[in-house]
Amino acid sequence: MLPRLARLSPVSVCRAPLARSFHVTATRLHDPYGLETAKQPKGGKRRKEMSVEEISAAKKAREAALLKNVRPKAEQERQQAKDEAEEKNKRLKKLATFSVLFTAAIAYTWLVATKLPEIQKKGEAKRELHKGRTDFDRTETVAAPRDTTECYDALAKVYDDKMKWEERWGLIFRWRHKVAKELEGDVLEMSCGTGRNIDYLDTRKVKSITFVDSSLPMLEVAEEKFRKAFPRFKRVQFVQGKAESCYDLAKDSGMKYDVVFETFGLCSHEDPVKAITEMKQLLKPGGKVVLLEHGKSAWEFITRYLDKKADERAKIWGCRWNLDIPQIVRDSGMTVVKNKTGGFGTNHLYILEVPEEPKVEPVVKVETKVETKPEQK
Template sequence: MPQLPKPKIRSATVRSALGRQPQAFPHAKPLNSPKSAPKESTDGGISREELKARRRKFLMTAGALYGTFLAGAYYWISYGVAQGGPYEEAKPRDTAQTYDKLAKQYDRIIGRDELFMGLSFWRKDVAKQATGDVLEVSCGTGRNIAYLNIPAVKSITYVDSSEQMIEQTREKFTDRYAKYQHAQFLAKRAQDLPLDIKYDTILQTFGLCSHEDPVYVLMHLQDLLKPGGKIILLEHGRGTWDFVNRILDKSAASRAEVFGCRWNLDIGDIVRKSGLVIDKESRSHFGTTWTIIAHRAGDVMPPEQKKRFLIW
């Protein structure tokens, strides 16, 4: 039988078998070399590593610009707007005619501010707590209608001093709850409501600022409560920061002239002067957005278990 030739073993392989590092052949390309591996690229032809680097650079630049903007805005507000010029008092007045003129464009104007501040979360939080026989005063154009827990509402009465505003509310409600039979819409002042009809829940959102005498209004509203009933308020007023309050004070008169509201009122002080007992109070947006749940003195209320949804 012929003898086969012995296989030739490369020296590099022998050295590798003996535990030494094999030498690279002159013209051989490493199979797993990172340089030879193709780089993943996006549709624009940019490698993913470069794209990540660009994103990091963009985020760092955007963060620096945002921080500079906040610092500049704070300086301008604190030492420019809030310090210069005299403050003017926003005097109480009947705002029905003001809101009659604003009714058709009110949602468009106010909607921008509420979108920026995320106030739909707060509206939803308070509106879904309205149960039983419900009264909403200063209802405006019915901006809380979409957030009602309507199966929990036995009846609902909307009240606003502006006839144009209450008509907007009527249209929104009937469009959304066409089959609901226990709603009524009254164009009158809250303090003129008769005392012979009582309610489980009285709701008011951003309405105290437009009353001539908000303390008296709350005193009258608590007389409309059933035993164990509650008043839920979502209001804007004085904040917890002095420089914010200086801005509110300075622009209060012009704000009231255009929108009919005095947005620098001390909401907590008004509620306490009315004699209501506060069950829960929370503040947001530098303390200018107030959420209050209260009952009339003498009523025993169950402990509040619900947690508030808060944003800055």
């Protein structure tokens, strides 16, 4: 007899490895997480003994382990390098902050030790020099008044481009919004310039509006803006003239206004007090003047800077930006209804009304009769 091995058919011999491969593949398909074939820890449960929640938890744990082990080595190295760089940046930031604070402390100590006595002496000498003066005596630091029409004629085409960044840094748009809220009825804008308030107008509350400025090129720019923004608004007019003589311009027409307003215009007038007085004469009974102006600050170091740059500012912009606005308003004789200050004390918003005339009671004449007794003889 042949041995047992010899009696195996060649088909069965070749079929064994193939069957094993199919078995392994089927196992992987039906048990991708290795729960059937994996060796359970001592005291663990078989799949048949596990609940649905335990099987789900085991699958998630297996997936997390596979993802962690499958991640390429290059990616792990990149993540590690990124974490190290972030940690290094944090240390450098802390070191830089400490260095800045330490340097500032050293500089402050040096200034206090060396410069403070000198600064105190200069301050005492200045106070002694100006002893007995009022704040309104700052006439030598304010630029001399002049006719600024030619200056603004030259600036008309480039004024908006040059001024927009300064106004953005100063958040002037918030102040213009506050002015626009006060406008209603028949409105007159004095020193309108290139019409920088047009974007904030609410024409639903405005019956008519008149724009006045001494510079004709500026008025043309303002008119172009208004026609583009409000093409259907018809009750508008543009008048060339100075604020100091605005009453004479409207005297013949007899036009009066509910609101007369001006934004950053007093600084360019030759006589700002007279300009407010002229505005007052154009008001209807119960009307108001709204002023948004910039001037000297209540903070001394800000006012010193404005005084230092006053001549340069007046030469380039035609603007005397360090005027004493509260004093000008007091000199105008109008009643202050509302006053708000901001921008480090340089921006002033005033709502003014015509003061009520004191009531004069009629004088009642009382006749007294004096009885004379006849003389006795």
